Amino acid sequence: MSFSTLGLSTPILDALKEQGYTNPTPIQAQAIPAIMAGKDVMAAAQTGTGKTAGFTLPILERLAAGKPAGANQARALILTPTRELAAQVAESVATYSKGMKLSSTVVFGGVKINPQMMKLRRGVDILVATPGRLMDLYNQNAVKFSNLEVLVLDEADRMLDMGFIHDIKKILKILPPKRQNLLFSATFSNDIRKLARGLVNNPVEISVSPPNAAAPSVEQKVYKVEKAQKPALLVQLIKDNNWFQVLVFTKTKHGANKLTQQIEASGFKAAAIHGNKSQGARTKALAGFKDGSIQILVATDIAARGLDIDQLPQVVNYELPNVAEDYVHRIGRTGRAGSTGHAISLVAEEEVKLLRGIERLIKKTLEVASLPDFKPLAKMPARSKSNAQPKPPAGRKPLARKPKPKNPTARKPATKADN
Ligand code: AMP
DSSP states (O other): OOGGGGTOOHHHHHHHHHHTOOSOOHHHHHHHHHHHTTOOEEEEOOTTSSHHHHHHHHHHHHHHTSOOOOTTBEEEEEEOSSHHHHHHHHHHHHHHTTTSSOOEEEEOTTSOSHHHHHHHTTOEEEEEEOHHHHHHHHHTTSOBOTTOOEEEETTHHHHHHTTOHHHHHHHHHHSOSSOEEEEEESOOOHHHHHHHHTTOSSOEEEESSOTTOOOTTEEEEEEEOOGGGHHHHHHHHHHHHTOSSEEEEOSSHHHHHHHHHHHHHTTOOEEEESTTSOHHHHHHHHHHHHHTSOOEEEEOHHHHTTOOOTTBOEEEESSOOSSHHHHHHHHTTBSOTTOOEEEEEEEOGGGHHHHHHHHHHHTOOOEEEOOTTOOOOTTSOSSOOSSSOOOOOTTSOOOOOOOOOSOTTOOOGGGGGGO
């Protein structure tokens, strides 16, 4: 299938050609006709599937056929959970609409609000926004939605995880009821379905990758190691494998800063990216990582979400995430667009339980590797048995299983400060 069979017009086809895209990705092949037909859509698709073009291209087609935006109005609103994702989506919108007479802009927190107010004055056809800043702008009368035609919630699952549900509900209340709604989410959890009930009407449901299944093109390995040895093991792995571009995940912002210093002390160029860093510092770190001047980018989950780095070869889980689904998101940064990626996890004894949870989720026992100088403590299990329940000691009854928490992926909304 080619893009022209989807009924896209010449300026868009030209922009796609310029990008070197020859064929639509599966999400694009399904979403573009449904959205062009004016349907609401609920799509399960992760970053890396081409979802951004999947909703952007048909929106551009729709908007090109109507009247330009009036003062302070927005005709299409794309909501994203993080600043980085907002900036990336806005960049894609600008790229694909290059040959069209459509205007677009992006607004997010952490930077001055006044220039954003100025940009909104004459109205924009497409507005990309994070929820918090959008509400601020609305409350200051800088943006109006009476002419809104399309709403996109991008990475809706992460928006809920980050505690944006109240902002989203407030935003939905200020939008005109007659509009096209597009909901994109990595997974369709019960919470997402609940949100969808108040949002989409008779939606076309699209799913391009089985939820919670890791991309098959990512080679995954585990190194069992004592916590104190992790920095040295990471440095050794960077040296042994000549990794030139590696994204390293830590659990905390403080941990990211500390590890960055340790890596730099070993002579490598590294930078940290997390919610306490200024927007300028984050943009600079990401640009350095993309152009190769920074070899190792150390990130927390929230900051790394949605980072679009083409063909990232290597991801390292310096610490395993508390929420098993985040493992899938993390390793989804590598092995994208058909290239093979590598994901390595450094697992200390206290993380073995988290590892088992991950293995259960991805339905796979991860290969355990080791380096001669980094042997784990003897009492650590050499291999985790992902699909088997651990046997209770002889003569003792197995413990009753703890009841599952209602929402296992819920986390503190503190990260909202990111936006
Ligand atoms: P996304 O999932 O929207 O973040 O897109 C992931 C990456 O795929 C981005 O770098 C896009 O530029 C790229 N991409 C999107 N659509 C296509 C396509 N049809 N062919 C090749 N690459 C694409």
